[in-house]
Amino acid sequence: MLFIVATPIGNLEDISLRALSTLKNVDYILCEDTRRTKKLLFHYEIGTKTFSFHGFNEKQKEDMIISDLCKGKKIALVSDAGMPTISDPGSMLIQRCKKEKINVTCIPGPSSIITALALSGSPTTPFQFLGFFPKKPGEIAKAIDKASLFSGSSIFFESPHRLLKTLKKLPETFSVSIAKELTKIHETVLEGSPATLYQKLEKSSIRGEYVLLLRVTENSDDVI
Numbered sequence: 001m002l003f004i005v006a007t008p009i010g011n012l013e014d015i016s017l018r019a020l021s022t023l024k025n026v027d028y029i030l031c032e033d034t035r036r037t038k039k040l041l042f043h044y045e046i047g048t049k050t051f052s053f054h055g056f057n058e059k060q061k062e063d064m065i066i067s068d069l070c071k072g073k074k075i076a077l078v079s080d081a082g083m084p085t086i087s088d089p090g091s092m093l094i095q096r097c098k099k100e101k102i103n104v105t106c107i108p109g110p111s112s113i114i115t116a117l118a119l120s121g122s123p124t125t126p127f128q129f130l131g132f133f134p135k136k137p138g139e140i141a142k143a144i145d146k147a148s149l150f151s152g153s154s155i156f157f158e159s160p161h162r163l164l165k166t167l168k169k170l171p172e173t174f175s176v177s178i179a180k181e182l183t184k185i186h187e188t189v190l191e192g193s194p195a196t197l198y199q200k201l202e203k204s205s206i207r208g209e210y211v212l213l214l215r216v217t218e219n220s221d222d223v224i
Helices: 017-025 034-043 058-070 091-099 112-120 137-149 160-169 194-201
Strands: 002-005 028-031 049-052 075-078 104-107 127-132 153-158 174-180 188-192 210-216
Touching (some): 002 017, 017 104, 034 049, 058 091, 112 174, 112 188, 137 153, 137 210
Parallel strands (some): 028 075, 127 153
Antiparallel strands (some): 174 188, 174 210
16 A cells, blocks of 8 residues: 655644554655655654655656555655645656555645645635746746636745745735745744835845745735
């Protein structure tokens, strides 16, 4: 059986007893980055073997993993943080398992998307998750159109080195919530217009992963 296991997005205590039990008892764990996963395993004194499984080797390792699963091995799939397959590898392996009639189950857990939405104070329905904010001009325009035409909250991931560039591209018709370091000591949620947030952040040290929540507002000076 393949176990899809959600892991903490920040605070290591945000993991379920079921997830810990699964990670202890599978034959091995497929990790986006074994170094990241081993920190979690070390914290909970789990000695299960780990193997790298990421976007660059997913296809090459698929046959070996399927073979092991067919032999009755129990395998866990984790990402660096949160739920595997959400803007992370794993979907192709799960599709292959379903094709091969291999059982797949999911051990749910923390989600930066839902956490950021809850912290924003915005209405929680409807919302749409659109993955990482795009880089190419044409794709950026499409993403902004999707968010502009949507009646609820549009959620994106963004990297620290692109955050300011993205804020400069957003129209002032959006109110924006930026969440970082979720569940950690320095958890921060900033809210305001794109221009206001750009001014707050342009002289600060921008590190970590960010979740952007965009919502169209009639008054661009309003905050979420």
